[in-house]
Amino acid sequence: MLALGYALGMLMIFLPLLTLAAQSIELTPTPPSPAAATTSVGVPAAPDTRPYVALATDLGTITVRLEDKRAPVTAANFLRYVDTKRMDGFKFYRATRTWGPDNRLIQAGNRGNAATNFLPIKHEPTTATGLTNCDGALSMARLNPGDATTDFFLLLSDIKGFDADAVGGDGAGFAVFGEIVGGREVAEKIFDAPLSPTAGDGAMKGQILEPMVTIRTARRVPAPANAPEGCIVKKTASDAATGASAQ
Secondary structure, eight states: OHHHHHHHHHHHHHHHHHHHHHHHHHHSOOOOOHHHHHTTOOOOOOOOOSOEEEEEETTEEEEEEEOTTTSHHHHHHHHHHHHTTTTTTOEEEEEOGGGOTTSOEEEEEOOSOGGGOOOOOOOOOHHHHOBOOOTTEEEEOOSSTTOOOSOEEEESSOOGGGSTTOTTSOSSOOOEEEEEEEOHHHHHHHHTSOBOSSOSOGGGTTOEEEEEEEEEEEEEEOOOTTOOOOSOBOOOHHHHHHHHHHO
């Protein structure tokens, strides 16, 4: 009887302590599991595999990005001159200051031995590529569709009249295949460089740079971490709807 009484007494002492311990366990917050802590992390963006080229000129370096998936023929032609180093020595020779503030561009190409030119390329109109001649666009120069070789434009304003579907245009336009992503200030320097008052024929008279600005080297470079989205890819109705729903 004494043993039983002793056991009951000890139980009465420890029972409140067990109750307090149970309450303490219930009040302790449960840390999130590792899986739950990482579910809000987004999927990493796909790497940018588009080619980038640095044009090192007398006045500084301009970096361009090529849309080789949307305009494969024109982009491949440009890269062929880069990779064979035939673009080294090309000249920026034209600035369209006489066209006013709404039609600003600079033009470059081979002003030396034409025998080093590759064969002309197939024309890729903007209606096929989904690209547009906006401010910063890199477009192929030509006389007639299908005769382009080395000459290209860097647009320093929107020139929508260069698009294939422009009202009053020739239905072919000028092929966009890339855009400026770095060194815009260098392109502006070239545009503002001295012009010859007499050089040039027809529409080019008064637009020829004197002296011309040389592309010393043209080389592929890695995609810059802060490359802008750009403007040359035309926005579709679905793109607009997606943007509106995200706001």
